[in-house]
Amino acid sequence: MDEWLIIAALLAGAILGSFLCLVIERFPVDADGRRWLARICHPASACSMCGHRLALRDLVPLLSWVILRGCCRYCHQPISRYPYYLESGTALLLALIAFSCPPPALFAWLTLFSCAVLVLSEIDRRHLLLPDAITLPLLWCGLLFNWQLSPLHLQQAVAGAICGYLSFRGLNEIYLWLRKQDGMGLGDAKFFAALGAWTGWLSLPLIATLAALIGIVVWLVSRLKGQKTIRQPFGPCLSVAGWSLLIAQHGESDWFSFIV
Incomplete structure (x- = not known):
């Protein structure tokens, strides 16, 4: 090192x-x-x-x-x-x-991803909003990132983007039908699609599970502090889960190997 x-x-x-x-x-x-x-x-x-x-x-x-x-x-x-x-x-x-010892080119890609999800997390925390100005370019960057790795990676990335968007959009439509109100914004669906474009469709269930667990912990902590939150931003939870998984996929360190 x-x-x-x-x-x-x-x-x-x-x-x-x-x-x-x-x-x-x-x-x-x-x-x-x-x-x-x-x-x-x-x-x-x-x-x-x-x-x-x-x-x-x-x-x-x-x-x-x-x-x-x-x-x-x-x-x-x-x-x-x-x-x-x-x-x-x-x-x-x-x-x-x-x-995690990535090559210089990979370090640049991971830095780009990290900065994007950090900005998205903070904006979502403040405004309950995930702007298209970042989520959509992040999605295309994920496809480009996997395209330069291999054709197989690109196929998994395209499938990840499609499955990521449709899964969250479908969940929101079901919630809307049952409760007559949105359960999550379209920004979450676009962000999940971007994470799928970076990590591949096979990683989506794990990202969603980790993000949900993080969200539950954050909600419990806020309740213990006596805070009454009506809406909780899900973007930061997705960011932590997606970032950890991407580093685990491409880093050479064993620190994140337990995730994948």
């Missing part, structure tokens, strides 16, 4: 996490892709309290928050810890991928 590779992955993850935080914070609720892209590019980052434009030294991932002790350099008001947590989480994800 190359320790320098892990360190490089941590640094790259922190930088990516800083960008992903911007992407999430500027997400428009109407989920218009062009408007979202425009908001990401403009305006420049500024303090949410005083509106002062942040300099490059204020945007160094992780270090800026620690050096400034969680306060704005200009108005000295407390800064949200959210960017710090997201940057740390992204760094950890990339370090785990690097620890």
